Amino acid sequence: MRAYLRSFTYALSGIRFALKSERNMRFHCGAAVVVIALGLWLSITVTEWCLILLSIALVMSLELVNTAIEQTVNLASPNQHPVAKAAKDVAAGAVTLAAFFASIIGLIVFGPPLWRFVTGS
Numbered sequence: 358m359r360a361y362l363r364s365f366t367y368a369l370s371g372i373r374f375a376l377k378s379e380r381n382m383r384f385h386c387g388a389a390v391v392v393i394a395l396g397l398w399l400s401i402t403v404t405e406w407c408l409i410l411l412s413i414a415l416v417m418s419l420e421l422v423n424t425a426i427e428q429t430v431n432l433a434s435p436n437q438h439p440v441a442k443a444a445k446d447v448a449a450g451a452v453t454l455a456a457f458f459a460s461i462i463g464l465i466v467f468g469p470p471l472w473r474f475v476t477g478s
């Protein structure tokens with residue numbers, strides 16, 4: 358049990374590191390808070406909550422993996438190298454792709470109720 362708790366502490370410290378060092382991670386956190394507040398305000402359905410929470414988890418998890426890859430590349434290749442560039446760019450591409458599709462899910466879920474709110478229909 359103590360070993361599990363220790364692993365959990367390490368995991369939390371990894372998340373703290375990413376929050377401190379990565380502007381994008383702080384942005385994703387802010388966006389998640391806004392989206393959760395919107396979901397509560399608009400009383401979205403259980404299925405919609407599942408989609409939104411999965412999207413948040415996917416984007417933030419990929420940002421953590423991206424941070425881990427950046428740190429590893431910085432350690433392995435402090436000098437410029439095309440393979441180091443490819444590794445960092447591909448990892449960044451993964452986050453961008455997930456964020457793009459998460460935005461589309463957000464539009465699908467929040468678009469219609471927000472539109473109804475704005476137009477009063």
Ligand SMILES: Nc1ncnc2c1ncn2[C@@H]1O[C@H](COP(=O)(O)OP(=O)(O)OP(=O)(O)O)[C@@H](O)[C@H]1O
Pocket residue numbers: 379380381427430434435436437438439441442445446449
């Ligand atoms: N060792 C390297 N060799 C070659 N190109 C690199 C190297 N390190 C970084 N780069 C290039 O510079 C870009 C920016 O790298 P950097 O280390 O600043 O990460 P980052 O993109 O700032 O990440 P973030 O903005 O998410 O913190 C990379 O995406 C990559 O294209």
